[in-house]
Amino acid sequence: MNAKISFRGVSCRFDVAGTGFQALDRVDLDIGDREFVTVVGPSGCGKSTLLNIAAGLVEPTAGQVLVDERPVAGPGPDRGVIFQQYALFPWLTVRQNVEFGLRLAKVGRAERRRRAEYFIGLVGLGEFADALPKTLSGGMRQRCAVARAYAVNPSILLMDEPFGALDALTRVQLQDQLLRTWRAEQRTVMFITHDVDEAVYLAGRVVVMAAWPGRIHQTIDVDLPTPRTEEVRLSPQFAAIRNRVWHAVYHQRPEEGLPK
Known part of the structure; x- marks a missing residue:
C-alpha cells in the first residue's frame, strides 16, 4: 500500500x-x-x-x-476539511458556497460553474443550487459542505x-451518499x-x-x-x-x- x-x-x-x-x-x-x-x-x-x-x-x-x-x-x-459545524456562508447560495474556494483559486467563471454543477448534482442538491443555507435541512447543509470540499479538487478529505x-435517519442517508460520492471520486x-x-x-x-x-x-x-x-x-x-x-x-x- x-x-x-x-x-x-x-x-x-x-x-x-x-x-x-x-x-x-x-x-x-x-x-x-x-x-x-x-x-x-x-x-x-x-x-x-x-x-x-x-x-x-x-x-x-x-x-x-x-x-x-x-x-x-x-x-x-x-487537503479538504469538513467539520461537524457546516461552516457555510449564510449570505451565499448553495452554488456560490461551492464555488467559493474556486473563486479564491482564480478559476475561470465557466469552469467554476461546471465544477460546482457537477458536485452539487453528485451530492443530490441540484434542485437547491440557488437556495440559501437557512432554507436547507442540516443534512442538506452538510451535503453542500461536502460538495464545496470536493470542488477544489483535493486529493485528501x-x-x-x-x-x-x-x-439517526439523516445520518444513515448521508453515510450512503458519502460512499456513493467516494466511489465516484476515489x-x-x-x-x-x-x-x-x-x-x-x-x-x-x-x-x-x-x-x-x-x-x-x-x-x-x-x-x-x-x-x-x-x-x-x-x-x-x-x-x-x-x-x-x-x-x-x-x-x-x-x-x-x-x-x-
Whole structure:
C-alpha cells in the first residue's frame, strides 16, 4: 500500500490551565492512497487533534505528518476539511458556497460553474443550487459542505464527525451518499467519528485509538462487500466486526497500547 498520509511518531502536548496535557503520544499510522479510513475511540483520545495536525491546523510537539512523502507545514489545497459545524456562508447560495474556494483559486467563471454543477448534482442538491443555507435541512447543509470540499479538487478529505449533529435517519442517508460520492471520486478519506456502527459501515479499515495519552490501540480491517447496503449493515459479518470494534473501544485496559 502506497501511503498517502503518514504519521511518524506524532506527539502533541497542550497547556491547559497551566498544566501540560499530553493529547497524543508517538502515533504512527499510514493511510493509503484512495483508502477510506475511520478513526474511532473514547472521548478525549485525540482523534480531532490527529486530524487537525494532518490538516496543518495544529503543529505537533514531536514527530511529523507526511502527505505524498512531503512534510505538512500548514493548510493546503491538497487537503479538504469538513467539520461537524457546516461552516457555510449564510449570505451565499448553495452554488456560490461551492464555488467559493474556486473563486479564491482564480478559476475561470465557466469552469467554476461546471465544477460546482457537477458536485452539487453528485451530492443530490441540484434542485437547491440557488437556495440559501437557512432554507436547507442540516443534512442538506452538510451535503453542500461536502460538495464545496470536493470542488477544489483535493486529493485528501479530512472529516471530523461531520454527521454528529444529525438525527439517526439523516445520518444513515448521508453515510450512503458519502460512499456513493467516494466511489465516484476515489479520494483518500480520514473520517473521525465516535459512532462504532458508522466507523464500520463507511470504512475499509477502522483505527481504534486509546486515550490518556492518545495513541493507536488497534487497527481492524473491514472485510465487507461493497457497495455497502442495508443488507450489509444487518448481516452477521457486520455485527461481528462491529462487536470487535466496540470491544476495542470500550473495553480497553488502561495499560493496553502504551508505547513500549
